[in-house]
Amino acid sequence: GDSVTQMEGPVTLSEEAFLTINCTYTATGYPSLFWYVQYPGEGLQLLLKATKADDKGSNKGFEATYRKETTSFHLEKGSVQVSDSAVYFCALRRGSTLGRLYFGRGTQLTVWP
Amino acid sequence: DVKVTQSSRYLVKRTGEKVFLECVQDMDHENMFWYRQDPGLGLRLIYFSYDVKMKEKGDIPEGYSVSREKKERFSLILESASTNQTSMYLCASSLGQRGYQETQYFGPGTRLLVL
Secondary structure, three states: OOEEEEOOOOEEEEOOOOEEEOEEEEOOOOOEEEEEEEOOOOOEEEEEEEOOOOOEEEEOOEEEEOEOOOOEOOEEEOOOOHHHOEEEEEEEEOOOOOOOOEEOOOEEEEEEO | OOOEEEOOOEEEEOOOOOEEEEEEEOOOOOEEEEEEEEOOOEEEEEEEEEEOOEEEEOOOOOOEEEEEEEOOEEEEEEOOOOHHHOEEEEEEEEOOOOOOOOOOEEOOOEEEEEO
């Protein structure tokens, strides 16, 4: 079945460090891929998405490229800030599944000044 | 902006009580979802609804039921609360387009403690 595997946290970085959070997926067909972020005390919000192979999603300095050959959608940011501290979720959606998303387990990121 | 609201941020109930969690969205979305979030397990889908009075089981429906009498409101019901239902509950909605690009919008969550 459809599933998402993302690297376990927690991840702790100093401000301005480079960030990578790995995400791989298993799905039939051609899913769309998403990264959601959850700031402390809040619900999830969409960070970026990509809908076909080789697409790159980007937002707020974060990027992720849809790699079909490696079934991956790794999240990267060149220089993290304290305000990026949050939980990050990778997710996939297939068009035939009435809009439901399949989420990874989440990765806690803490950025220290 | 899409707004998804949940009736309570924090809730404390006793074992065996019937619990209602309410979710309302204000953007005329067709799809609505209930998830629970537990440390180390991520988000797990309990139920979802793609139209009024329509519902589909998610991955962990046992011990829960749902109601969608109006398009904007989706209720999660714990018929007889148990301690293993202590969790964060998240509601989400999406437009309902038959395509790949659809975004889900989340409420702030209800943290439920069952004693």
